[in-house]
Amino acid sequence: MSELIVSSSPHSKDHRNVSAIMGYVLIALSPAAVGSVLYFKLQALLLILISILSCVLFEFLYNMICKRKQTIYDCSAIVTGVLLAFNLPSTAPLWLPPIGALFAIVVVKMLFGGLGRNVFNPAIAGRILLFISFPQFMTGCWVAPFDSVSAATPLAYLKNSSGELVTITSKFTVGDCLLGNVGGCLGETSAALLLLGGIFLLYKKVITWHIPVSFIGTVAIVTLLLPRYNDISAIQYMLYHIFSGGLFLGAFFMATDYATSPITPVGRIIYGIGCGLITVFIRYFGGYPEGVSFAILLMNCFANYLDKKTIPVQFGGERRVIWKTKSKD
Template identity: 45%
Template sequence: MENQYYDNLTVSSSPHLVTGLDTRKTMMMVLIALIPSFLVSIYVFGFRVIILTIVCVVASVFFEWGYNKLMKKPQTIGDLSACVTGTILAFNLPSSFPYWMAIIGCFVAIVVVKMLYGGLGRNIANPAIVGRIVLLLSFTTQMTTWPVTRLAATDATTGATPLGLLQAAKGGSVTLPSNMEMFLGFIGGSMGEVSALAILIGGAFLIWKKIISPIIPLTFIGTVFVFAFIYYSIVGGDYSAMHMAIFHICAGGVMLGAFFCATDYVTSPIMPLGKVIFGIGCGVVTMVIRLWCSFPEGVSFAILFMNVLCPLIDNFAIKKFYGGAKKNEK
């Protein structure tokens, strides 16, 4: 009789919502939302996209299963969160990336960032983002070697991304792909980030299903647009400020990061005000790195930086919304 009462006192990590949508269903929705980008990537880069994605997913699931087995913990691979991490990490890699290096990234994402901190709901940073950053810093050449698309009219096997072209031409003239080419995805880059249209379709699906809030994606993308527009209005260049503002939204990982990485439940703020601050911060840090740092892309670093600040942002936003105790003045 006594155990009956204790069964009703189960303690688990937030969110505590009475709804039919559990973690497994949520992760399934995210995987469905990634399908448009997956299909475009296969069309643009070829069959190797499928193999690399499968390798990352299988490795992520295996590492989570192995860690739970080794530590004698309940198995959690059924919640599909490892599948989502593996897919998003794969989408942040070039399609030509070596499989064994990708497996190392999966180990970092799942074991180091997620499981060592207690598993899903307790990690302090987005696992896929940290995995990508570790791979970028460890295997810079392979992470910045971009295969040309199957649609390119060239015999070359590798080429530069739009952001790479912009970085190489700082201070000089540059010929960039059209914004429409970047919007549709007929450009070089990481597998899942090349088509802004495909990511928008997936992001709209998640917002429609109320899996994510539109606040972070809109503030993130909007900040990138405004920052780029103001910057190029001042410095000028070969292209108009409006063209370059749209360019910076469609190029690189802004769209993928805004909809699928920055909106992670665990590592993003809870309150609406916190989400606004988080999105703006991601946009500002991204543009600072793109315009003034040695790396042509800054989305991953921006999201990681804001992940670290998330507890402070939450604390500020909660106090702002609910107020706080004030000292009595005598």
């Protein structure tokens, strides 16, 4: 008779593990990746591949040099690589992604203890490093898809349209923003393809609705209320803000990054609202046309704190008193 294994319950577990989750994220990113290759041709493909390869390579080397257990099999480096590439303009030189990957993987992720221990989203930190260090490559040389003529992003039009004659409506329709027929980073041009991936993640329960809905909802409400300089209607202004720039990429794929977002439902909603507010304020008042990545990076700092302040009330527990009424005595 064979030896029986004795262990604690539960004896059956869900088959979903970390690499399966990362696999779902990759599947969800694939429509946007295919879209970017269609829009920006070979350059996009090369950027994505180089970015993935360098991320995996740096994680592999770090683990080898530090004599740690090899962690590249959890596929999180691939996800970081794809997201980093999605944040690059199609004109970026091919040596740019490895620099971002080095910072993202080694400094932001592995030095903090690997996946799950990192405070900041690696892909966003990598993007911001490149953004600040190489502004000549990261901004100002956008090209439109298909015809490769230089064009500004919709958000740049929204920003500048106060003084200039060119209004955004003459350049792009909201439908163009939705389908991705505008200038922009590799992955963020097509809101519809990103939405498709996001819906897949929601359907597979990889992410919850809290962060995307509160993030995009906040951006929508605030942009509806902001005063406008040009002739477009409030709803149109809102739609341009929602469908252009990195909002969908940020809201579905980067703000929902597990390690750097809160785990409680209320915490996630507050986190999403915070991301939305900072995004709109940077877009409206700040020096940059785009603020999604800065917003997420800033809110990453608060993730742990939000968790601690929004621990849910246990089943059958007493409701937490938020506003203390005066006691009777």
